[in-house]
Amino acid sequence: xxxxxxxxxxxxxxxxxxxxxxxxxxxxxxxxxxxxxxxxxxxxxxxxxxxxxxxxxxxxxxxxxxxxxxxxxxxxxxxxxxxxxxxxxxxxxxxxxxxxxxxxxxxxxxxxxxxxxxxxxxxxxxxxxxxxxxxxxxxxxxxxxxxxxxxxxxxxxxxxxxxxxxxxxxxxxxxxxxxxxxxxxxxxxxxxxxxxxxxxxxxxxxxxxxxxxxxxxxxxxxxxxxxxxxxxxxxxxxxxxxxxxxxxxxxxxxxxxxxxxxxxxxxxxxxxxxxxxxxxxxxxxxxxxxxxxxxxxxxxxxxxxxxxxxxxxxxxxxxxxxxxxxxxxxxxxxxxxxxxxxxxxxxxxxxxxxxxxxxxxxxxxxxxxxxxxxxxxx
Ligand code: SF4
Numbered sequence: 001x002x003x004x005x006x007x008x009x010x011x012x013x014x015x016x017x018x019x020x021x022x023x024x025x026x027x028x029x030x031x032x033x034x035x036x037x038x039x040x041x042x043x044x045x046x047x048x049x050x051x052x053x054x055x056x057x058x059x060x061x062x063x064x065x066x067x068x069x070x071x072x073x074x075x076x077x078x079x080x081x082x083x084x085x086x087x088x089x090x091x092x093x094x095x096x097x098x099x100x101x102x103x104x105x106x107x108x109x110x111x112x113x114x115x116x117x118x119x120x121x122x123x124x125x126x127x128x129x130x131x132x133x134x135x136x137x138x139x140x141x142x143x144x145x146x147x148x149x150x151x152x153x154x155x156x157x158x159x160x161x162x163x164x165x166x167x168x169x170x171x172x173x174x175x176x177x178x179x180x181x182x183x184x185x186x187x188x189x190x191x192x193x194x195x196x197x198x199x200x201x202x203x204x205x206x207x208x209x210x211x212x213x214x215x216x217x218x219x220x221x222x223x224x225x226x227x228x229x230x231x232x233x234x235x236x237x238x239x240x241x242x243x244x245x246x247x248x249x250x251x252x253x254x255x256x257x258x259x260x261x262x263x264x265x266x267x268x269x270x271x272x273x274x275x276x277x278x279x280x281x282x283x284x285x286x287x288x289x290x291x292x293x294x295x296x297x298x299x300x301x302x303x304x305x306x307x308x309x310x311x312x313x314x315x316x317x318x319x320x321x322x323x324x325x326x327x328x329x330x331x332x333x334x335x336x337x338x339x340x341x342x343x344x345x346x347x348x349x350x351x352x353x354x355x356x357x358x359x360x361x362x363x364x365x366x367x368x369x370x371x372x373x374x375x376x377x378x
Contacts, residue, residue: 009180012158015217016181016190023213024193027200031055032062038188040114040139041072047134048095052314055199061090073112075103080262084269084352091355092314093267098126116140134191143187145178147171150198151191156230157202160219165230239316244288245275245360246325247306249373254342255364256327257351258296261338266313271351273322273360274337284321292325295336299329303376309359322360324376345370 028034033046045065049058065086069075075083080100087096102124106112115121118136127135136142152165155174163170183190201208209221220226248256258274260267276291278284285302292300303324311318332340341351348361364371 012181019213020193024196038139043135043139047131048099072103072106076107088352102126118142137188137191143184145182146191147175147178151194153230154198154202157220157226158218164233166232241318242278243318243320244284245273245322246288247273247322248325253372257341258337259339267354271353272357297330297333297335298327300325301328307363309356311356320356326377
């Protein structure tokens with residue numbers, strides 16, 4: 001079937017009140033952002049952190065972040081570098097830059113608080129329909145249905161939906177269904193109950209149908225393979241990139257690190273071991289030397305290999321090959337980077353790096369002693 005008919009809706013609506021909400025009351029996890037009453041700021045930060053990220057991963061980050069920046073005003077007053085440092089390892093760094101920008105906007109235009117009006121929330125930059133509905137519902141009790149990956153999965157299974165859920169038309173129908181099923185007087189609890197059911201019971205690979213409060217109504221359960229719902233078109237093969245990075249030593253045995261331009265790309269503003277993507281036909285030393293010429297205007301000699309770090313981003317994977325190097329000519333300039341610093345391995349903790357660059361840091365720290373220029377270059 002492609003959509004829920006009105007006759008499907010009545011038993012589902014009843015089941016939300018009689019089965020799903022009582023199940024949630026018994027099984028809701030004790031999560032640090034589920035305070036009573038809800039703190040809109042905590043709801044906002046948790047929702048942004050939870051995008052593409054597991055609850056278990058988010059919890060320690062959330063606690064540290066709220067301790068360091070307890071209010072929008074504290075967040076707005078902090079330098080972006082501090083915010084990125086707190087976010088380090090959580091990935092999708094655009095989120096950190098956006099919440100910092102939005103905190104400043106809240107201080108300037110909303111007395112440092114999140115507006116309770118859904119239209120005013122939706123007008124804030126960086127809040128999409130899902131996050132707007134989540135904040136409006138969880139923090140302020142507005143009857144807006146949220147639709148995240150967990151809820152899409154549960155609804156698609158309840159209806160044994162044959163349609164491709166990556167299509168906008170299917171998403172619109174599921175949003176309509178979520179809207180239709182939302183009890184206006186229990187909006188926040190119902191939204192969270194759907195999400196919790198998807199996270200704890202109706203999981204992607206192994207739905208625990210025997211423990212599910214909605215099993216009498218579920219059509220996917222009556223098939224032999226409920227886990228095959230929702231349907232989506234086959235994923236494209238994820239591209240793989242080969243990237244080179246230089247660990248450049250100076251005569252004081254300090255290492256050169258560069259800051260990515262603050263407004264460019266998904267890792268903008270973070271620090272890195274400078275380098276970039278290998279072009280067709282290049283050897284790794286040629287790639288690294290060219291990148292340093294283009295990025296910082298220096299000629300380098302590329303030496304021994306230190307480590308290769310494999311890393312997966314959401315839309316591609318990389319192998320990051322790090323080599324020791326030294327400068328032969330020139331001083332670092334900021335051509336395609338925002339800044340640079342010469343640091344010792346002990347100072348890496350003062351700068352936010354991406355996860356892949358942390359692989360290089362781990363390899364450097366695993367050496368029997370801090371690297372010296374003369375160990376690698378005559
Ligand atoms: S019965 Fe199984 S497939 Fe259906 S909603 Fe519950 S856990 Fe998911």
